[in-house]
Amino acid sequence: MTELGFPGWLRGSHLANLLLISLLVRSGIQILAAHPKLYWNDSCRPGTEWLRLTRKRMPGDRLWTSMDEEEPYSAWVALPGGHRLGLGRHWHFASVLAWLATGLVYIVAPAVPPPGHPYNALQQLAYFAVVFLLTPLTIATGAAMSPALQGRLPWLERPFLGRQGARSLHFLCLAGFVSFTAVHTLMVIVHGAGEELGKMWLGSEHADPRLAIAAGLGSLAAVVVLNWVATVQSQRHPRQVQQWLGKLLHRPQEQASKLLSPRQSHVRKDSFFRVNGYPPADEQYRAMARRQFSSWQLEVGGRVERPLSLTLDDLRKLPTRAQTTKHSCIQGWTAIGEWRGVPLSSLLDLCRPAVSARHVAFFAMDDKDQTAAEGEHGHGHFYETISIEQARQEQTILAYEMNGAPLTVEHGAPLRLRVEGQLGFKMVKWIARIELIDDYRHLGQGQGGWREDNMFYSPAVAI
Numbered sequence: 239m240t241e242l243g244f245p246g247w248l249r250g251s252h253l254a255n256l257l258l259i260s261l262l263v264r265s266g267i268q269i270l271a272a273h274p275k276l277y278w279n280d281s282c283r284p285g286t287e288w289l290r291l292t293r294k295r296m297p298g299d300r301l302w303t304s305m306d307e308e309e310p311y312s313a314w315v316a317l318p319g320g321h322r323l324g325l326g327r328h329w330h331f332a333s334v335l336a337w338l339a340t341g342l343v344y345i346v347a348p349a350v351p352p353p354g355h356p357y358n359a360l361q362q363l364a365y366f367a368v369v370f371l372l373t374p375l376t377i378a379t380g381a382a383m384s385p386a387l388q389g390r391l392p393w394l395e396r397p398f399l400g401r402q403g404a405r406s407l408h409f410l411c412l413a414g415f416v417s418f419t420a421v422h423t424l425m426v427i428v429h430g431a432g433e434e435l436g437k438m439w440l441g442s443e444h445a446d447p448r449l450a451i452a453a454g455l456g457s458l459a460a461v462v463v464l465n466w467v468a469t470v471q472s473q474r475h476p477r478q479v480q481q482w483l484g485k486l487l488h489r490p491q492e493q494a495s496k497l498l499s500p501r502q503s504h505v506r507k508d509s510f511f512r513v514n515g516y517p518p519a520d521e522q523y524r525a526m527a528r529r530q531f532s533s534w535q536l537e538v539g540g541r542v543e544r545p546l547s548l549t550l551d552d553l554r555k556l557p558t559r560a561q562t563t564k565h566s567c568i569q570g571w572t573a574i575g576e577w578r579g580v581p582l583s584s585l586l587d588l589c590r591p592a593v594s595a596r597h598v599a600f601f602a603m604d605d606k607d608q609t610a611a612e613g614e615h616g617h618g619h620f621y622e623t624i625s626i627e628q629a630r631q632e633q634t635i636l637a638y639e640m641n642g643a644p645l646t647v648e649h650g651a652p653l654r655l656r657v658e659g660q661l662g663f664k665m666v667k668w669i670a671r672i673e674l675i676d677d678y679r680h681l682g683q684g685q686g687g688w689r690e691d692n693m694f695y696s697p698a699v700a701i
């Protein structure tokens with residue numbers, strides 16, 4: 239049978255392709271929904287977007303955050319739908335790995351001359367464009383958005399006009415894949431669904447056309463069912479999906495974020511810098527802010543030889559480092575800011591961590607029971623952890639200044655973390671206490687931070 243139709247490996251990978259592209263497109267839409275605006279500039283000032291897929295308008299008279307801009311798209315278009323960016327990203331990156339693996343099949347499988355009717359020139363051109371232009375462009379623009387690579391290989395995003403250009407092009411690639419799939423399907427139907435489906439799903443152009451159409455529809459149904467399972471499973475058992483897909487993704491991300499020590503340096507800075515996370519709302523914090531944080535103290539403890547207690551003045555006397563870097567929020571926006579503060583490594587030299595200390599935890603003053611935005615489901619005080627290797631990287635600092643002035647309340651006064659190779663959510667604002675720990679599994683819900691616990695993000699984010 240096979241010699242008359244497509245060989246088995248091709249038929250299998252075609253089905254896998256259909257499934258994986260459907261997962262990639264839906265999870266990609268989920269990621270887009272987290273910041274449904276596209277730009278050609280990395281400042282992301284409201285009004286400069288070339289495409290907006292939201293009707294929400296942000297208020298002009300009060301503080302709003304980038305979580306407020308997120309759209310809870312329906313599960314009909316997004317995987318898994320609603321405010322589930324963390325799981326959408328897990329699906330997207332797991333599907334990318336699987337998709338690249340099926341791509342390898344095409345390369346290692348023996349070259350077989352195309353069976354049946356030869357393709358016409360236009361068809362050949364279309365397939366060539368998808369395989370040799372659209373696919374590499376999608377991969378390159380995806381990679382160019384990685385915060386870890388951005389710091390290490392800044393030239394990667396340049397041909398795409400920056401990270402937002404890469405993001406815009408990545409979206410246009412998605413539109414390309416969707417259009418190709420639609421036209422391709424239409425061509426198959428026009429050309430004779432029975433015969434074409436017979437070749438693709440049954441491996442023979444002489445198969446009974448009714449059987450062939452049934453096999454084609456059956457395959458389509460399988461793809462729909464698998465999408466449905468992925469959606470429902472993510473909605474009902476988010477922790478399970480985070481950990482299950484995490485087995486594939488978390489370790490490589492962690493390794494990459496240790497290896498890729500960022501060295502970002504920008505010349506200009508943005509006058510507009512979005513906020514994410516509402517400031518602490520309690521009276522104690524407000525009273526501290528009114529006194530310019532003179533009564534605030536940073537506590538450093540846990541697995542250290544010498545616990546520390548430092549005022550803002552004490553911190554200003556320690557070694558300083560200034561850096562102008564591009565901030566990448568997991569939601570999708572970027573902004574360039576100049577930061578000044580104490581290198582975290584200087585602080586570690588002072589407190590002398592025990593050899594068993596593998597992570598650094600940062601505990602903040604904002605209690606999400608009082609400050610959460612829409613879609614930020616979760617309780618308790620914000621915290622995040624980073625690995626000791628990241629803590630020692632050159633561009634990991636505790637910043638008390640932004641753009642030449644003391645940190646404002648919205649941006650994390652009196653002290654916030656900058657850990658440049660990571661996404662924004664790791665950069666804890668309003669820090670009260672730092673602890674050196676052996677393991678983060680005993681903190682919160684054990685996933686490595688407030689957003690990992692409550693929003694199912696990955697604990698180390700190289701991409």
Ligand SMILES: Nc1nc2c(c(=O)[nH]1)N[C@H]1C(S)=C(S)[C@@H](COP(=O)(O)O)O[C@H]1N2
Nearest residue numbers: 512513514515567602649662663665666667
């Ligand atoms: N304490 C605290 N720190 C936080 C957050 C938060 O909600 N609480 N949000 C994080 C996220 S998701 C981002 S993108 C950055 C945003 O920093 P900015 O508000 O200075 O732009 O802060 C991070 N630090």
Ligand SMILES: [Mo]
Nearest residue numbers: 567568662663
């Ligand atoms: Mo963020």
